[in-house]
Amino acid sequence: MTKIEAVCFWCAVGAFAMAWLVTLSRAVFQKPAGVRPDGFIHAGVIFQACAIGVRIWESGHLPYLMAYENTLSLSLILMVSYLAAGHYSKKRGSPAGISSEFVTMFVLAAAMCLMGYGVLQDTGVEPLSPPYKSGWLYLHVFFAWLSHAAYIVATGYAVIILTRGANGDGKAAWEKLAYQWILAGFVCHTLMLAAGSLWAHYLWGSWWSWDPVETWTLFTWLFYGFYLHLRKHFNVKKEILAALAVIGLIGILITFWGIQIWVDSVHNMVYESGR
DSSP: OOHHHHHHHHHHHHHHHHHHHHHHHHHHHTSOOSSOSHHHHHHHHHHHHHHHHHHHHHHSSOSOSSHHHHHHHHHHHHHHHHHHHHHHHHHHTOTTOTTOHHHHHHHHHHHHHHHHHHHTSOOOOOOOOGGGOOHHHHHHHHHHHHHHHHHHHHHHHHHHHHHHOOOHHHHHHHHHHHHHHHHHHHHHHHHHHHHHHHHHHHHHSOSOOOOHHHHHHHHHHHHHHHHHHHHHHSOOOHHHHHHHHHHHHHHHHIIIIIHHHHSOOGGGOOOGGGO
16 A cells, blocks of 8 residues: 555545544434534545545556455445435435435444455555456456445445334335345346356356355345345335345355455455465
């Protein structure tokens, strides 16, 4: 990590931390504060983008292989997705308030945790090895970021349902938002699997190899598919659906962080030069 990248990185963390504190104050005092979190959030996203831009300039490739690069990019996708959805929701006049204090704090905390985890890993710049120079891999990772971001936001709404005890239209609105985010995540999850299979086929001649991460990714995909099936065809309580959304995100965390730590996998993205 260069000095310029480090400055941008920590400025982004600082901006998100300030946004989190401002949002907390608005939630505690139940009234608008003199300072809104929006400016800090936008500043953090800009600093994130600058850090990634510097990374691309230094490495000569998109930041998607090393754990630091992956988490930094995912945190940016998470924040941009949430901001874009919030803007769209405001234009439509959503009664549930997609930018509610709790969900905003949840998303900000998730972004900072991702960045914190990433910066504790190797932040050095490495060249790509040939297997990772593939357009299908780019798409595979991009859709993974989108799906994870959607699942994280959905979990924020699910936690509200489980903890706040809203009734009637309020709970229905939160549940609908959680469902919409999970549906978007599931679509991206599907495209991620398809692009990954195409990458594997062109690289190794096999569409599927039952790699540990592949297997767990398929499991989480089936789990979210089960959630969507339950919601559409059965009259399941909103609390149960919310609990499933939380369990699903735990499965994602196990798949892309736990499994890669404990089990050898091609998804560890280890450079050949470091083997």
